[in-house]
Amino acid sequence: MFTQYKLPYAYDAMEPYIDALTMETHHGKHHATYTANLNAAAEKAGVLDMDIETLLGSLEDVPKEHRTAIRNNGGGFYNHNLYFATMAPDGARAPEGRLAEKIDATFGSFEAMKEELTKLALGQFGSGWAWLSADKSGDLTLSNSLNQDNPISLGTGTVPIMCIDVWEHAYYLKYKNLRADYVKALFEVIDWKAVEANYNRVIAG
Numbered sequence: 001m002f003t004q005y006k007l008p009y010a011y012d013a014m015e016p017y018i019d020a021l022t023m024e025t026h027h028g029k030h031h032a033t034y035t036a037n038l039n040a041a042a043e044k045a046g047v048l049d050m051d052i053e054t055l056l057g058s059l060e061d062v063p064k065e066h067r068t069a070i071r072n073n074g075g076g077f078y079n080h081n082l083y084f085a086t087m088a089p090d091g092a093r094a095p096e097g098r099l100a101e102k103i104d105a106t107f108g109s110f111e112a113m114k115e116e117l118t119k120l121a122l123g124q125f126g127s128g129w130a131w132l133s134a135d136k137s138g139d140l141t142l143s144n145s146l147n148q149d150n151p152i153s154l155g156t157g158t159v160p161i162m163c164i165d166v167w168e169h170a171y172y173l174k175y176k177n178l179r180a181d182y183v184k185a186l187f188e189v190i191d192w193k194a195v196e197a198n199y200n201r202v203i204a205g
């Protein structure tokens with residue numbers, strides 16, 4: 001059974017950057033539906049007791065008739081868990097420690113990394129995501145992907161530690177077609193303490 005991430009903050013906690021109605025619809029409808037559909041498909045496929053990262057990393061082992069449903073809804077479940085868990089109204093607005101050092105070493109600076117990730121978010125045609133991911137050795141990569149795919153389901157050998165949802169449902173109510181304004185605003189509510197915790201978990205294996 002896959003359990004949807006429960007928000008530790010109110011729907012309006014990200015105002016004015018992410019509006020309350022978007023948060024409520026996004027978490028209460030979209031994410032809830034991905035979770036329900038994943039559980040239904042996973043039950044049929046006999047994978048209800050699997051860890052979600054293991055499941056997404058071994059989609060080829062899922063019975064073919066259930067694979068697309070697991071890929072899309074499992075991705076939707078996992079991606080949104082990460083998305084909502086890495087924002088906070090009072091979070092750290094910049095990384096520290098080993099993650100900060102690695103970002104500087106890899107991308108030049110935190111600002112340069114954000115710029116690069118923003119380009120990937122804006123350059124993702126249609127619905128999808130942009131990712132900051134890490135592998136076990138601590139190396140960082142930036143990428144984007146279509147629909148609900150992610151670096152795990154795409155078999156990259158990396159695990160996402162921070163993400164940007166660029167489906168229109170993530171921003172359309174407030175920002176309409178202005179994806180760039182939404183991405184800029186999202187960075188104002190990212191909790192880099194949570195991202196750092198994800199990074200340390202990936203390194204620890």
Ligand code: MN3
Nearest residue numbers: 030165167170
């Ligand atoms: Mn979404």
